[in-house]
Amino acid sequence: MTPVIAANDLTKAFPASRRLSDLLRGHRPMVRAVNGVTLGVGAGRALGIVGESGCGKTTTARLLLRLEEVTSGSVLFDGQDVTALRGKALLPFRSSVQLVFQNPFDALNPRFTIRRTLTEPLRNFGIPPDQQDARIREAMARVRLDPAEAYLDRHPHELSGGQLQRVVLARALVAHPRAIIADEPVSMLDVSVRAGVLNVLRRARDELQLAAIYISHDLALIRYVCEEVAVMYLGRVVESGPTAEIIAAPAHPYTRALVAAVPVPRVDQDRGALPIQGGLPDQVNQPSGCAFRDRCPLAMPRCAEEAPAPRSIAPGRMAACHLV
C-alpha cells in the first residue's frame, strides 16, 4: 500500500545561535534538527512520533506539511514528490494534509465565532458557499459537538478546553483531508477531557480512513491512538514498528530507556533502574558514530567509529544500533 504521506531521507539544518568567537572565525555552526528521517503512513492508519524534547518531532511535522523548506530529502503525497511545489500548485496538498495545533487557546482567533473559524478554510480551498454549511455540520458531528447550533455562534472563550480542541480538529476535518498531523494534540488539556478528544480523533481516523501522524512524548498516549510508532533521537528515527511490539520488547537501547521511564497508573510497578545516563548532548557538536553513545549503557568502541545503519529486525520493524 502506498503511504498517503511519507518522508524520504528528510534533513533540516538550522543555523545555530552563534557565539562571537564563531563569527570572528567565519564559522557557521548548524543544528541538524532532522537528520535523514524516512517514514510514512497509509490510509486508515496512525503513526506516532515519540522522543525527548528537541529531538526534531515538530520540525519533521513542519517539513511534512511543507511549512518548512527541506535541506535535503523529499516529501511524498500518494507517492508523488511534492517537495518542489510552490504557491498555487501547493493548494490541493494544503487542503489534503491538515495540521491539528497543540494549543487550542492559541490556535483559534478569539474574535471569530466557531462558524467563522470553520468557514475560513472552506473559502480558502474554494468550496462553493452552498456546500459550506453541510461541511461544517458534518465536521461538528464528527467531533461530537452535537447539536452544532449550540456551538456555532459562540466565541472561543465560551467553550471549555476540550470543546475548543474539538473545534480545532473540526477545522482540520472540514477540508476533507486525506491526512492529519497532530502535534501534541492533548498536552494542554486536563486529564479528564483528554480521553474524550483522543476518542474523537481515533473515531474520525477510522470513519474517514485518514492517514494520521501523532506527535507526543507520551508513549502511553501513543499506544492508545497509534498502531505504529517511530522513536526519534537527535533528529534520527532510531526504532520503528508496531507500537505494542515495541513497548513489549524494545530493541534499541534508547527505546528501552524510554519505555522504562514511563510511569503506569498502578501501584507496585517494578520499573527497575533507568537504563540511561545524563541528558541530551550538544546538538551542534554531536558525538561521532552513534549519536546515543554517550548515554548508552551498552556502548562499545565500535559505536564511536561507525554510525549504526537502520536495519530491519522483524517484519515491519526497524532499529539502528550495532547490537540489533
Add this chain to the structure above:
Amino acid sequence: MASLLTVRDLAVHYATAAGPVRAVDGASFDVPAGSIVGLVGESGCGKSTLGRALMGVMPRSARIAAGSAVFEGQDLVTLPDKARKELLWRRLSFVPQTAMNALDPVQRVGAQLMEVLTERGGLSRAAAASRAEALFTLVGLDPKRLRDWPHQFSGGMRQRASIALALALDPALMIADEPVTALDVIVQRQVLDVMKELQARLGLAMILVTHDVAVVAYACDRVVVMYAGRVVESGPVRAVLEAPLHPYTMGLMNAFPDLERAGGELVPIEGSPPSLLNPPKGCRFAARCPFAVARCAEDPPLVEDAPDHHAACWRSAEAAALRPQAARAETWAGVVA
C-alpha cells in the same frame, strides 16, 4: 506513623471584583512523617493555592478563611509571621510550580544556594560552599555547574536545582508543586528517583502536587484527591488507586492511558469543574457524576469509610458495585447535558 502535618477544614479565598473565589474550601488531610503524599486533581481545583497557603506565600488578595494546619505541633494558620519565618526553609520548604520562579535569572545558581545557606542558615562561607556541593551531588547535579547561570540549565537541571535550594536547610517537609509536569519522561523519572532517594536517605516528607496518577502510583505512599476546592478522597496509595471510593477518582483512573494495558476506549469524564466563584450547593461533582441521587443535593462530608481511607461521597459504601460501572464509557456519556 505520627502525623507531621495535620490539615483540617482549611479554606483559602481570593478576593476578586466578582466576589470571593473559594479556591480551597474545606480541605482535610494528614502528612505522616517521612512519607510522600501525592496531591492530585484537575487544573484549577486549588492544589497550588493549598500549597502556597501552607507556606504562607500568597498574593495579597488571598486569605485563609477557616481551618487549621498543624505542623510539628504549631498551627501554621495562626502562627505569627516571625515564628513562621523561622520555620520556612528550615522545617518546611517549597518548590514552586515553575522551577524558573525559584531561580533568580540574574544570579549564578551557586550564589543563590550560598545566600540561603549563609543568610538564612547562618553557615560560614566555607561551610556553605561545601554544603552547596553536597546538595548538588545529592540531587544528581555536577558541583562544577554551581557557577552556571540558570539559563545554562535544561528544564530537568533547573528542577533539580530548585529542589537543592528547597533542601538547603534540611527541612522535614518539602512541598513540590508539579515538579515533573513540564519534563520529558526520562528526566521526569530521574527527578522522581531523586525525590524517592531523598525520602529514603533523609526521612524527608513531601507533598507532591501533580495531575498525573501514574506519577502518584510510582512515587507516592499516600494520595489526596481534590475536586473543586475540596478533598474528595484520601488514603494509602494502594487503597485509593486500586479501590477508589469516590466516583471522581474512579473516573480519573479510567481516563488515563496505561502503557502496559492495551485496547479499549478511554473513558472521559464529561463536562468541566464548576466555577469556584459560586460553587454549587451539595456535592460539587454531582453535575458530572453518573451515580448522583437526590441526596447528593446535600454536601457529603469527608468520612473514614475504611481504615485510614477517607472519601466524601454519599454512595461510597456501594463503591465496589459502582467501580465496574465506572469503567464503562456508556456510564459517563450523556451525564452532562
